[in-house]
Amino acid sequence: xxxxxxxKLMLFFPKCECEKPIIYHLVKDHNxxxxxxxxxxxxxxxxxxxxxxxxxxxxxxxxxxxxxxxNVSINTTGKGITVDEDHCTHCGHCITHCPTGALHxxxxxxxxxxxxxxxxxxxMGCIRVCPYNACxxxx
Amino acid sequence: xxxxxxxxxxxxxxxxxxxTADEIIDYVEKKGLAAAAxxxxxxTTATFGPMCSSGCVLNFGHSKPKIRMSEAWVxxxxxxTGLAAVDVYLGATQLRHNDPxxxxxxxxxxxxxxxxxxxxxxxxxxxxxxxxYGTDCYPLREIRTYFTINDLNQAIMLNPRNCYQNYNVAVNxxxxxxxxxxxxxxxxxxxxxxxxAGQLSPLLNDPYYETIGVGTRVWLAGAxxxxxxxxxxxxxxxxxxxEGIPKGGSGTLALTxxxxxxxxxxxxxxxxxxxGVSLALGVGIPIPILNEDVLKRTCIxxxxxxxxxVDYSHDYPQNTGKVLCHVSYEQLRTGEIEVEGKKVAVGSxxxxxxxxxxxxxxxxxxxxxxxxxxxxxxxxxxxxxMRPLVARExxx
Ligand code: SF4
Ligand code: SF4
Numbered sequence: 001x002x003x004x005x006x007x008k009l010m011l012f013f014p015k016c017e018c019e020k021p022i023i024y025h026l027v028k029d030h031n032x033x034x035x036x037x038x039x040x041x042x043x044x045x046x047x048x049x050x051x052x053x054x055x056x057x058x059x060x061x062x063x064x065x066x067x068x069x070x071n072v073s074i075n076t077t078g079k080g081i082t083v084d085e086d087h088c089t090h091c092g093h094c095i096t097h098c099p100t101g102a103l104h105x106x107x108x109x110x111x112x113x114x115x116x117x118x119x120x121x122x123x124m125g126c127i128r129v130c131p132y133n134a135c136x137x138x139x
Numbered sequence: 140x141x142x143x144x145x146x147x148x149x150x151x152x153x154x155x156x157x158x159t160a161d162e163i164i165d166y167v168e169k170k171g172l173a174a175a176a177x178x179x180x181x182x183t184t185a186t187f188g189p190m191c192s193s194g195c196v197l198n199f200g201h202s203k204p205k206i207r208m209s210e211a212w213v214x215x216x217x218x219x220t221g222l223a224a225v226d227v228y229l230g231a232t233q234l235r236h237n238d239p240x241x242x243x244x245x246x247x248x249x250x251x252x253x254x255x256x257x258x259x260x261x262x263x264x265x266x267x268x269x270x271x272y273g274t275d276c277y278p279l280r281e282i283r284t285y286f287t288i289n290d291l292n293q294a295i296m297l298n299p300r301n302c303y304q305n306y307n308v309a310v311n312x313x314x315x316x317x318x319x320x321x322x323x324x325x326x327x328x329x330x331x332x333x334x335x336a337g338q339l340s341p342l343l344n345d346p347y348y349e350t351i352g353v354g355t356r357v358w359l360a361g362a363x364x365x366x367x368x369x370x371x372x373x374x375x376x377x378x379x380x381x382e383g384i385p386k387g388g389s390g391t392l393a394l395t396x397x398x399x400x401x402x403x404x405x406x407x408x409x410x411x412x413x414x415g416v417s418l419a420l421g422v423g424i425p426i427p428i429l430n431e432d433v434l435k436r437t438c439i440x441x442x443x444x445x446x447x448x449v450d451y452s453h454d455y456p457q458n459t460g461k462v463l464c465h466v467s468y469e470q471l472r473t474g475e476i477e478v479e480g481k482k483v484a485v486g487s488x489x490x491x492x493x494x495x496x497x498x499x500x501x502x503x504x505x506x507x508x509x510x511x512x513x514x515x516x517x518x519x520x521x522x523x524x525m526r527p528l529v530a531r532e533x534x535x
Binding site: 089090091092093094095096097105108110111112113128129131132133 | 412490
């Protein structure tokens with residue numbers, strides 16, 4: 001059996017694709033384990049979905065090919081939450097509000113705050129507390 | 140013993156020995172106090188954090204015909220016009236017109252006076268809208284126009300209070316989340332926030348105000364400004380540790396500088412959810428090493444500086460004066476403190492990272508001979524206490 005991997009993805013569903021059970025097919029037909037962090041349908045009926053998929057590289061690839069047939073765009077860098085490096089002052093206020101340590105102090109001497117995207121579960125905690133407006137959500 | 144003049148001569152000849160307030164600690168330990176005091180000319184201190192009592196004076200110049208502004212808004216943020224015709228004062232915490240504030244609690248406070256200040260320094264085009272009652276000498280009744288900082292005659296930052304010597308560590312003992320100027324505090328003492336650069340902070344390196352006084356030249360967001368008065372709420376007479384470090388707020392500085400010389404990364408509008416708007420500002424202050432005593436005090440380390448832990452759900456708002464305990468900045472920087480036997484996760488509001496950057500920028504400027512020190516023309520009081528506001532009956 002080949003190794004399973006976990007990938008963080010952000011999917012954008014244009015208006016017409018919102019009602020299709022795409023995730024169901026990812027699980028059922030492509031053997032993927034899906035962990036949805038955050039989903040949103042805008043008033044314009046466009047949809048956003050931030051999720052982890054776990055499976056073999058091959059299954060993930062097939063799943064992605066399947067998703068693409070629906071005109072859904074896939075962002076494999078998973079940028080649902082962004083921390084603007086130019087705006088972050090490394091104050092450290094977000095640290096105690098980030099449940100996973102995605103935002104953490106990288107260097108105790110300079111106290112630089114680093115955002116490790118792969119650890120982010122998109123709880124939006126940092127967006128609520130960052131006084132400097134450095135954290136943002138793509139949706 | 141060195142004089143300001145001797146130090147300035149060394150700065151001018153490019154020979155000055157300058158270290159930051161964190162570098163000096165190890166340096167003195169290695170070299171010994173006496174030798175280091177001979178060698179070192181200047182120690183640079185710095186801080187970067189929210190400072191609510193900040194603002195600026197703007198002069199717009201005169202329109203044709205002229206106006207005596209009686210009400211005015213910059214980017215829809217109300218400015219104070221009780222000055223001369225086209226002078227206004229823009230306060231950092233002023234909210235934008237129609238901001239819902241805390242109507243839908245907790246409010247977001249996305250934009251206010253401090254953000255206008257940031258945009259101004261960043262060179263953005265801003266809107267001015269002003270009204271007037273009209274006079275014979277100033278007939279215009281209304282103006283709406285657009286300007287950048289370069290169009291203004293003056294844009295002078297004028298902050299009544301910056302650089303608190305020491306500050307509270309805020310916790311929340313209630314059972315609901317509270318939203319304060321010390322950030323969001325989770326219930327049941329789940330997190331704590333502090334706000335000081337600790338061992339880098341200006342007045343903690345000169346606890347008795349021996350070199351920082353009225354007239355001291357300071358680095359304010361990249362511009363060269365000065366201390367123009369003691370800051371509001373300056374209370375130098377509070378209780379101190381044996382090293383002279385105040386155990387609470389204590390000293391403050393009133394600072395001013397030309398905003399046209401500032402850089403935008405050190406003038407930052409901040410939004411505190413449920414509380415309001417504040418200005419985060421970068422300040423650097425050089426300490427001339429006049430003698431061994433002055434040097435010794437700059438060697439203060441986070442371990443020796445204690446901050447009071449205060450409950451912001453009750454004791455702070457009700458002004459009870461109660462302090463839960465004192466913790467050192469060394470403990471705070473580990474990310475966890477212990478308060479009455481309970482471990483509390485710690486976050487910060489002021490940026491040590493930025494403060495360190497500023498201390499180095501200032502040190503480099505001094506080494507290059509671009510920043511000269513100024514001797515104070517008056518010293519800050521060391522014996523004053525903070526007075527409360529008493530709600531009195533009208534005297535008969
Ligand atoms: S609270 Fe905002 S500015 Fe401060 S470290 Fe976190 S992301 Fe950066
Ligand atoms: S969204 Fe949540 S998990 Fe992600 S960085 Fe922000 S606080 Fe951390």
